[in-house]
Amino acid sequence: MEFGNSGCLSEDGIHVDMDRLKKGEVNLGTSIMAVTFKDGVILGADSRTTTGAYIANRVTDKLTRVNDTIWCCRSGSAADTQAVADIVQYQLGLFAMMNGKPPTTQTAVSIFQDICYANKDRLSAGLIVAGWDERHGGQVYSIPLGGSLHKQSYAIGGSGSTYIYGFCDANWKEGMEEEDAVNFVKEALKEAIKWDGSSGGVIRMVVLTEKGADRHLYLPDTEYQVRHE
Amino acid sequence: MDHRPQAWGRPRDDVYGAYDYSYLQSGGPKQMTQSPVVTGTSVIGIKFKDGVILAADNLASYGSLARFTDVKRLRVFLGTSVVGFGGDVSDMQYLDRHLNELAIDESYEGGGAQEEHGEKGKLNAANLHTYLHKLMYRRRNDFDPLWNQVLVAGLDAAGKPHLSSVDLRGTAFTSPSLATGFGAALAQPIMRKYAATEEDAARLTRDQAVKVVQDCMKVLYYRDARSLDKYSIAVVTKDGVELKEDEQLEKQSWAFAEQIRGYGTQTV
Amino acid sequence: MTSIGTGYDLANSIFSPDGRNFQVEYAVKAVENGGTSIGIRCKDGVVLAVEKVVTSKLLKQGANKRIATVDRHLGVVYSGMIPDGRHFIDRARDESRSWRDTFKTPIPTADLASRMGGYMQAYTLYQSVRPFGITAIVGGFDSELEAAVDGVVGSGPSVGAGGKAAGKKYGGPFLYMIEPSGLYWGYYGAATGKGRQAAKAELEKLDLGSGALSLLDAVKEAARIIYVAHDDNKDKEFELEMSWISGADGPTKGLHQEVPKALREEAERLAKKSLEDEDDDDEKKEDDKMQE
Numbered sequence: 001m002e003f004g005n006s007g008c009l010s011e012d013g014i015h016v017d018m019d020r021l022k023k024g025e026v027n028l029g030t031s032i033m034a035v036t037f038k039d040g041v042i043l044g045a046d047s048r049t050t051t052g053a054y055i056a057n058r059v060t061d062k063l064t065r066v067n068d069t070i071w072c073c074r075s076g077s078a079a080d081t082q083a084v085a086d087i088v089q090y091q092l093g094l095f096a097m098m099n100g101k102p103p104t105t106q107t108a109v110s111i112f113q114d115i116c117y118a119n120k121d122r123l124s125a126g127l128i129v130a131g132w133d134e135r136h137g138g139q140v141y142s143i144p145l146g147g148s149l150h151k152q153s154y155a156i157g158g159s160g161s162t163y164i165y166g167f168c169d170a171n172w173k174e175g176m177e178e179e180d181a182v183n184f185v186k187e188a189l190k191e192a193i194k195w196d197g198s199s200g201g202v203i204r205m206v207v208l209t210e211k212g213a214d215r216h217l218y219l220p221d222t223e224y225q226v227r228h229e
Numbered sequence: 230m231d232h233r234p235q236a237w238g239r240p241r242d243d244v245y246g247a248y249d250y251s252y253l254q255s256g257g258p259k260q261m262t263q264s265p266v267v268t269g270t271s272v273i274g275i276k277f278k279d280g281v282i283l284a285a286d287n288l289a290s291y292g293s294l295a296r297f298t299d300v301k302r303l304r305v306f307l308g309t310s311v312v313g314f315g316g317d318v319s320d321m322q323y324l325d326r327h328l329n330e331l332a333i334d335e336s337y338e339g340g341g342a343q344e345e346h347g348e349k350g351k352l353n354a355a356n357l358h359t360y361l362h363k364l365m366y367r368r369r370n371d372f373d374p375l376w377n378q379v380l381v382a383g384l385d386a387a388g389k390p391h392l393s394s395v396d397l398r399g400t401a402f403t404s405p406s407l408a409t410g411f412g413a414a415l416a417q418p419i420m421r422k423y424a425a426t427e428e429d430a431a432r433l434t435r436d437q438a439v440k441v442v443q444d445c446m447k448v449l450y451y452r453d454a455r456s457l458d459k460y461s462i463a464v465v466t467k468d469g470v471e472l473k474e475d476e477q478l479e480k481q482s483w484a485f486a487e488q489i490r491g492y493g494t495q496t497v
Numbered sequence: 498m499t500s501i502g503t504g505y506d507l508a509n510s511i512f513s514p515d516g517r518n519f520q521v522e523y524a525v526k527a528v529e530n531g532g533t534s535i536g537i538r539c540k541d542g543v544v545l546a547v548e549k550v551v552t553s554k555l556l557k558q559g560a561n562k563r564i565a566t567v568d569r570h571l572g573v574v575y576s577g578m579i580p581d582g583r584h585f586i587d588r589a590r591d592e593s594r595s596w597r598d599t600f601k602t603p604i605p606t607a608d609l610a611s612r613m614g615g616y617m618q619a620y621t622l623y624q625s626v627r628p629f630g631i632t633a634i635v636g637g638f639d640s641e642l643e644a645a646v647d648g649v650v651g652s653g654p655s656v657g658a659g660g661k662a663a664g665k666k667y668g669g670p671f672l673y674m675i676e677p678s679g680l681y682w683g684y685y686g687a688a689t690g691k692g693r694q695a696a697k698a699e700l701e702k703l704d705l706g707s708g709a710l711s712l713l714d715a716v717k718e719a720a721r722i723i724y725v726a727h728d729d730n731k732d733k734e735f736e737l738e739m740s741w742i743s744g745a746d747g748p749t750k751g752l753h754q755e756v757p758k759a760l761r762e763e764a765e766r767l768a769k770k771s772l773e774d775e776d777d778d779d780e781k782k783e784d785d786k787m788q789e
Contacts (some may be wrong), residue, residue, distance in 0.1 A: 036653065036654050036658060036659060037659055038659040039659050039660040040659060040660035099608070104644075106600070106601070106602060106645075106646050107600055107602075109646060110599070110600050110601035110602070110646050110647075111599070111600075113601075113646075114599070117319050117322075117323065120263055121263050132660055134661065134662035134665065135643070135661065135662070135665070135667050136658055136661065137658035137659050137660040137661035138658055138660045139653060139658055141649075142297075144266065144267055144291060144296070145266040145267070146263075146265065146266030146267050146318070146319040146320075148266075148267045148289075148317075148318040148319035148321075148322055148650070149319075149322060149646060149648070149649050149650070150289070150297050150649070150650055150651040151645075151646075151649050151650070151651040151652060151653045152297075152651050152653060153653050153654035153655070162294070165294075174654045174655060174656045175654065175656040175659060209660050210660060210662065297650070297651060299650070299651050299652055300650040300651065301650060318650065321650075322648035322649070322650065323648070326597075326601065326647050326648040329597075329647055329648070330594065330597065333568060333569060333594075336566050336752070336753075337565070337566050337590070
């Protein structure tokens, strides 16, 4: 990636080339996934955010809570996906208060999809929504660029995902134990990070079950072996 | 330095040149607002003696990536008609929901209207086609097309088999056999061998027609790089819709690859 | 409710000094003059029935339905002013449609009742409107199965979703009654209109709370109760109209539908027979007394 005046902060540190902001702002480059397993779902993501080839943030949290046990993985424009997640979080909070019970994953994905479809020509957002609720257990939905909605047993997304379609298809088993599912996500993301320049940093996971949300963190300097507490 | 408030926080014109307001897209002629992202390929359909057969594979592609392999593109309407969708999957889902609401509107009339008028009291496939035609044409005139090619299968008001198509431009056809996308080039010629005219189609038995459709799906799988060997097939007759959504292409022909050596004079 | 409003009844949204809204109470009067409507919630479904008073011999038999479908799984019947009821149904259809647009699932019966209760209550608040002259009975069957998002493609894991809370049941039959004040409660059995007292007495005998009554029996009971309640309206001809909603594994497959003609006629035959038997019993008792 070439670096001219454009793309850099200029000398006064305030004025930024608008053209560059439009086109490159924050890259799609990412590796995200979510899987169902015996007791619920696991979401996983790398932590790299890039502007062109520059790593704007090396410890990004791409796993976003929209309700206690409904989370999403964000890929695409950071600004767009944050805005969408914020709206859904608000709507689900309202839903929970008005109905006196937590929303289901279905409720969340229909709101997500509504926004992504209605604004398809304005958004670049590739989302994976995963949630657990006591009625439906763990569910994974994918909402790719155009705003379609796909129910899946596991979903992968972002630029890094293209490198792990084969790995995931070969190693996927339905109804895994938690430990095996965590390993599956970790190994898949390790491959994605290895081959995709736009993915990297730490591996974050969130396990959603009856017990609530449980965060995992794995660091590259321990070869992602140790769960960081 | 430009001190006007409207310039605050904006790139300085003296450093960066005037801002290109065309990004804001206010005013000016409206443009095509979208292009398909997640897409389904061909849908094919053929009439026979007692009804219509529709088929489409279960793939939704993301560019050349075979991303979703369990996408059911044949949708049943009111238990009497089937709509097959090619093109953008998000628009297919929009249309599916829209038709679902239309079906609920129909249920408002309840059993009464049907007791009175029989099947004629229901929205039949011909009516549905007219509706979809107007909807698609309206959307293309709004420069916001629904990026689909659609086949409608069912019966018309007279109880005769009905097969028709609409595309994203609002172009509508009916014919004894129809196909969208690659199917128009690869499947249509095969189907026309068996059902060139309404009379030919009216002589086809159900088993013959199913066989023709299966052969066409096979050719499409051989030659369409965005296709899959898992497909759905629907048979619509006056008795309703039989929909099978998890069919596998059988009896494929590949063994002749053995005879192919090199690309010209080579024989070993 | 014999008192006169002494001026406090001339406008909506005005309380009388002893805390009454006379316009609402007059609206209840309008309901009490209408043909009887009932709803029964039993273990595997809901039955709605109405005594449709025939106001003219020139009306076509079986036409001009009084029970309406609001969504696939929802039905509404009402007593009182028919045009008000028609508007109520239009609104209920809009509400369930807007729920579907937002959440892409069918509206739960409780949520529809809540929204319609709120809507009717709003008509007791303003000078520019009058309360609804109806009491509506809303019946529905919320799916016990996992609800799919409308239009979704793909099916998730073939082994099914993991981590569901064990042993819990969801959905089922529900019944609500909404009054002109906007008040609504959930019921096992609900009755309104002219013959409501008799109908309620009959409904209480059914012990609906125990969940023993089957849907098929409920249809027969509903027909009988409408015939019993018609006693209060004897001088007028009526038609019986009935609808039912079962679960996905029941006769209507989760849909709100008119009770099939054959079953309705059978239920009517039994209803008439039971009334005749009762009359005979009464006569016998009187005979017994004379002998004593």
